[in-house]
Amino acid sequence: MSVPSLATGFDDPVQDGQRVFRAVLDAMSRPGRIVPLPRLPEIPAGLHASSAAVALALLDLETPVWLDEAASPAAKWLRFHCGSPLTAAAGDAAFALIADGTRLPDLDLFPIGTPDYPERGTTLLIQVAALAKGRGHRLRGPGIEHETFLDAEGLDEALWRHMAQGRDRFPLGHDVMLLSPDALACLPRSIILED
Amino acid sequence: MSATLEGYNFAYLDEQTKRMIRRAVLKAVAIPGYQVPFGSREMPLPYGWGTGGIQVTASIIGADDVLKVIDQGADDTTNAVSIRRFFRRTAGVATTTRTEEATLIQTRHRIPETPLREGQILVYQVPIPEPLRWLEPRETETRKMHAFADYGIMHVKLYEDIARFGRIATGYNYPVMVNGRYIMSPSPIPKFDNPKMDRNPALQLFGAGREKRIYAVPPYTRVESLDFEDHPFEIERWERACALCGSTESFLDEVVMDDRGGRMFVCSDTDYCESHRPDRSEQEAAE
Known part of the structure; x- marks a missing residue:
């Protein structure tokens, strides 16, 4: 009987975690900017190297995570490296890891926070095939000097509609990280999206 | 660079604490001006000495950052010197006093003059x-006011200032509206610095250790100082220039020189002042 092997985590959890976080902070404070992520030594099944790195940097025992079907092969890896509780109830999720961006779950099932505590809205990590700047959807809002354009391949158009409607919900809402295999771009709830 | 301390994690805080603070920082950036509660930790210095700022800095700083720390604009005061030394010893990072060279600047009560x-x-x-705290002591109430953007109480306060003094008498910690949604305390910076927050290309993060709150202003975000049409916001002006560098643009501190009424006005921002002084070699040649 063979021992099932598990992909490793960061080589240097302290420095790698910091570098990944700073990339995420850069992306979240400048929506639409495509920020490359440091490489991981091994990539767990079901995930991109980018989303695995973000998971290692941000998830731990305090963050219930919801996985879509495509991300479920990474469940063991997440439990082992991050220690996060996995939840089947979208309403309990601090983070949602959606490995198949073409098949989004019903995003309205995830919490958007409350007027008193808007930060309790779920952070959605959505894997896409590729990110492109300079074309696609026009973004404005905090973190963007004038305007910027972002497009994603392998992403359900419903996501853009969902974020465009977010303007009416603000300050409640979802914060989104779009993860191509080696980079990320963020759409915080403060984004102004029109087509 | 001095040797780093043994027996502590990089930048003092443990990794789980850093992740908790990092998640709070990301939410703060996504909701500009909203105060995100966080599990503030006991730090090896007392509340009031910058425990909130230090925890934020410790959670974001990396080995290749260049850190500058100022206290009331100065790089050489006790608080600034000890915090700079804290990070040199716990993170081994490079430090600087030059605003242009720094990637990360921790500040107490000033924004550098250099853009x-x-x-x-x-x-x-x-x-x-909490900008509403002196007007409403109950957290449950101020939280509702922010939730519903019910900020009448703050405008009444500013109006009462005008009724009593003929002008808005707040000189520091002057309330601002961020991204047209949340009223935010800019921390006790002089109102002179408020316009610098508006659409600033840098990321601005705020940490309150005792009160356990983190908030943020992303780059290029609208930050407006509250005012009235007939009493527009104004910053303070001085009739003199800095006695050391001659600047008429910067925020001046009044320094008492003797017990006979002697006064001197100098820049509060020591780095700005030093870089604007007439060239030393020229001075020496003239002597």
Whole structure:
């Protein structure tokens, strides 16, 4: 009987975690900017190297995570490296890891926070095939000097509609990280999206 | 660079605490001006000395950052010197007094005079993060006011200032509206610095250790100082220039020189002042 092997985590959890976080902070404070992520030594099944790195940097025992079907092969890896509780109830999720961006779950099932505590809205990590700047959807809002354009391949158009409607919900809402295999771009709830 | 301390994690805080603070920082950036509660930790210095700012800095700083720390604009005061030394010893990072060279600037009560650029991060130490606290002591109530953007109480306060003094008498910690949604305390910076927050290309993060709150202003975000049409916001002006560098643009401190009424006005921002002084070699040649 063979021992099932598990992909490793960061080589240097302290420095790698910091570098990944700073990339995420850069992306979240400048929506639409495509920020490359440091490489991981091994990539767990079901995930991109980018989303695995973000998971290692941000998830731990305090963050219930919801996985879509495509991300479920990474469940063991997440439990082992991050220690996060996995939840089947979208309403309990601090983070949602959606490995198949073409098949989004019903995003309205995830919490958007409350007027008193808007930060309790779920952070959605959505894997896409590729990110492109300079074309696609026009973004404005905090973190963007004038305007910027972002497009994603392998992403359900419903996501853009969902974020465009977010303007009416603000300050409640979802914060989104779009993860191509080696980079990320963020759409915080403060984004102004029109087509 | 001095040797780093043994027996502590990089930048003092443990990794789980850093992740908790990092998640709070990301939510703060996504909701500009909203105060995100966080599990503030006991730090090896007392509340009021910048425990909030230090925890934010410790959670974001990396080995290749260049750190600058100022206290009331000065790089050479006790608080600034000890915090700079803290990070040199616990993180082994390079430090500087030059605003242009720094990637990360922790500040107590000033924004540097030298304009910040994209990619820099400014971390404020905040004593009282709640701008409505002196008007409404109950957290349950101020939280509702923010939730419903019910800010009448703040405008009444500013109006009462005008009724009593003929002008808005607040000189520091002057309330601002961020991104047209949340009223935010800019921390006790002089109102002179308020216009610098507006659409600043740098990321601005705020940490309050005792009150356990983190908030943020992303780059290029609208930050408006509250005012009235007939009483527009104004910053303070001086009739004199800095006695050391001659600047008429910067925020001046009044220094008492003797017990016979002698006064001197000098820049509060020591780095700005030093870089604007007439060239030393020229001075020496003239002597």
